[in-house]
Amino acid sequence: MLQAAEKAERSRLSAADWEAGALDLIAEQGVPALAVEPLARRLRVTKGSFYWHFATREALLKAALQNWETHAEEAMDQIAAIDDPRERLSELFRRTGREARTHSIYSALLRALDHPIVQPVMERVSQRRLDFLKQAYRQVGMSGIDxxxxxxxxxxxxxxxxxxVLQLGVKHIDPTELEEYVEHVMSTLIPQ
Amino acid sequence: MLQAAEKAERSRLSAADWEAGALDLIAEQGVPALAVEPLARRLRVTKGSFYWHFATREALLKAALQNWETHAEEAMDQIAAIDDPRERLSELFRRTGREARTHSIYSALLRALDHPIVQPVMERVSQRRLDFLKQAYRQVGMSGIDxxxxxxxxxxxxxxxxxxVLQLGVKHIDPTELEEYVEHVMSTLIPQ
DNA sequence: GGTTGTCAATACGCATGCGTATTGTGCGAA
DNA sequence: TTCGCACAATACGCATGCGTATTGACAACC
Incomplete structure (x- = not known):
């Protein structure tokens, strides 16, 4: 994280810097907080320069989400490479507890599912993950519908x-408690 | 629903009318869409009259959430009255598929968990529901931690x-398909 | 039938956000 | 060295939202 901050040291910014800053903002404060002027202030420039890189605020959002989607797919592909389906599911569950930033963004996008630009991205990512899970469950012996x-x-x-967890903080992310919860989830959802 | 619309027929509005309209707006478009001027337009008045009933927009939000929380508690109490814990859990699951409006509001509030007024309300409601579930699971024989x-x-x-479902429409709420899903969830989560 | 209380309209001022237009500046290439 | 490109600052106009202040209307009550 703080990708934006480190780039801000440099004198001039690229489109990629704005996109990284956009994802930072989304992760921290959600999609509605992604506004041109606040982001410009964060990057220590004025909004005048933003419109050299992007035509509209929506164009920035689109580009940033594109980056995130690509990143999310790569993460999925890594796990998909695990042969044993039970092992694959376990790894998937365990990773959920870690990787705060990726999941922060995912959570922020969840809260913006009604946004016309966010929706198709989430639809694709969700469908891929559902397919991934379904395939794994089939491979451990469940019927199609199950x-x-x-x-x-x-x-x-x-x-x-x-x-x-991320928004309400029902439990305060105590690592061992989290680990036990994940174990319970795995033993409940993954058939023996 | 349409509580606001029917009241709008009358010539003058009460604070309760504004609160009902606020919940309608929240259910349909989320917490951020609850703004004084759009709500006033919806109720066929100008915002000038709003500030006779409420000091600020936040006061309206607070009052509306209070109403909703009370309503949510009453619904919970009904289910809590069922003696058999397994039956109680089943009823809880099945009701989730129905009652669109209550759950629309709940879903909208979920997306606004970072809002300082929404958060404590959701914290209370969530904690109550968690306690409710935990107690039921204990009564069907699970250990405390489980x-x-x-x-x-x-x-x-x-x-x-x-x-x-409500936001992404992953499945299009086909009633029989939903029923099957709920059955799967129950057989997976409720121990025999 | 006048007075009062209750709601409503109008008209402000202020802040924030979008997008545009214009001008400025520094660095690398010619 | 100078020119020009790539970014940046300034200054707009416009829209929407909050909250305030003032005046208006209508019904109930005396």
Missing amino acids: ALHRAQLTYAAYVGFLQL | ALHRAQLTYAAYVGFLQL
Whole structure:
């Protein structure tokens, strides 16, 4: 993180710097907080220069989400490379507890699902993850319909977990407590 | 629903009318969409009269959330009256699929968890529901820590489900398909 | 039938955000 | 050295939202 801050040291900014700063803002304060003037202040310039890089605020949002989506897909591909489906699911669950930034952005995008630019991105990412889960559950022996439902249940649990922990702080992310929770989730959702 | 619209027929409005209209707006477009001037237009008056009833926009939000919280508690109390814990959990799950408006508001509030007025309300409601779930799981024979984790998992699944269905429309709320999903969730989360 | 209380309209001032237009500046290439 | 490109600052106009101040209207009550 702080990608934006470090670049801000340099005298001049590129489009990539603005995109990184946009993701920082989204992660910290959500999509509605991504506004041109506040972001410009953050990057120590005025908004006058922003419009050299992007036509509109929406263009920046689109570009930033594109970056994030690519990053999210790469992370998925890594896990998908694990052969044993049970091991793959475990790794997926465990990673959810870590990688704060990626999940911060995901959580922020969840809260902006009604936004016309955010929605198609989330639709694609969610569908990929659901397919991923469904396939894994099939490979551990569940029927098609059961695998689909279990995938939906798992994904819903993931989404709700993010919402509750990252936003509400229901539990204060005590690492060992989190680990125990993840173990419970795995033993409940992954058939033996 | 349409509580606001029907009242709008009358010549003069009360604070309760503004609160009902506020909840309508929140349900339909989320907390950020609750603004004085748009709401006034909706109610066919100008904002000049709003400030006779409420000191600030925040005061309206607070009052509206108070109403909702009371309503949510009453709904919970109804289910809590069911003796058999398994039956109680089933009823809870099944109701989630219905009652669109209550859950629309809940979903909207979820997306506004960072708002200082929304947060304490959601914290209370969430804690009550978690306690409710935990107690039910204990009564069907789970240990304290397992019951807690299962309650958290259940609640996260509920929250995620709302987010995905109401906002993303991952599945288009086909009633029979939904029923099957709920059955899967129950058989997965409620121990036999 | 006049007075009062209750709601509503109008008209402000202020802040923030978007997008545009114009001008300025520094660094690398010619 | 100078020219020009790539970024940046300044200064607009416009829209929307908050909150205030003032005046208006209508019904109930005396």
